[in-house]
Structure formats: C-alpha cells, structure tokens
Amino acid sequence: MRFSEISLPNAGRVLTGLALAILLAVAAASPSSAAPSGDQRPYDARLMRLSEILGAVHYLRELCENKDGMRWRNSINELVKTEGTTALRRATIARRFNLGYRSYRRTYRNCTPSAKSTIARFFKEAIEISQGLIKLGQ
Secondary structure, eight states, rough: OOOSSSHHHHHHHHHHHEEEEEEEEHHHHHHHOSSSSTTTHHHHHHHHHHHHHHHHHHHHHTTTTOOTHHHHHHHHHHHHHHOOOOOHHHHHHHHHHHHHHHHHHHSSSOOOHHHHHHHHHHHHHHHHHHHHHHHHHH
16 A cells, blocks of 8 residues: 555554554564664664654644544554563653654644644655564564
8 A cells, every 4th residue: 555545544544553563563573583782673773763753743643633642652652562671772762752742842833734744754654664664573
C-alpha cells in the first residue's frame, strides 16, 4: 500500500497497525544477534527517529484537534516495554519521544496547513521506517 493512497484519517490507523507490527518484529529479533555491544541494536537510529516522530505526531494531532487521545503516547509506552531492556534504554526512547513533542510544541501554537502537511510527512516517514524495521525482524 502506498502512502499516497491513504487518506490522512486512515493513515493514523495504518500507522498504528504498523507500530504494532514493529513491536512484534523487533521483539522477534534475538537479542544475541541484534545486540553487538551492550544495549546497542543495529536498528537504534531508526527506532529513535520513530520515537521522535511519534512524539511530534502526538503533539500535532492533538493541536489539530484530531481525537486520537493517548494513541501515540500508548504506542511509545508499548515500544518502551518491548525495547526497553535497561533503564537507560527506556529513558533514551522516552527522551526521543519527548524531544519530538517539545520541538513541535515550540514551533506550532496553532493548527496550520503547514502543521497538517508535517503530520502527513511524518506518517509517510514512519511507515517507511516501520516497514524497514519489519523487514529487519523477519
């Protein structure tokens, strides 16, 4: 499915489904093969970017009065539970979510066409990251 074929309201559902698929894919990866040194994973850069995106989307969708409630915060909590093998790792994932949230809170005070465009761009990027992580976990 191409992102261009997904309407913005449906993109949230697709992204939520992909977020759950990521959790399963990442959980399926064996720690011994995925962790070359300590608590590092080869997919950490993508995972941290996804965490930032979830934080930004949480803020922007709330700002634009989408009725998502805690969907994005719940997604990051699930990600922390699945990926947070240590307190430091859990804190790092949460910190990146908060960074995304706070960065866009500083930038946007009102829902503008630019904010809506940013949401759509983030959905597209998150879907691409999610698909890459799913392939990695297979």
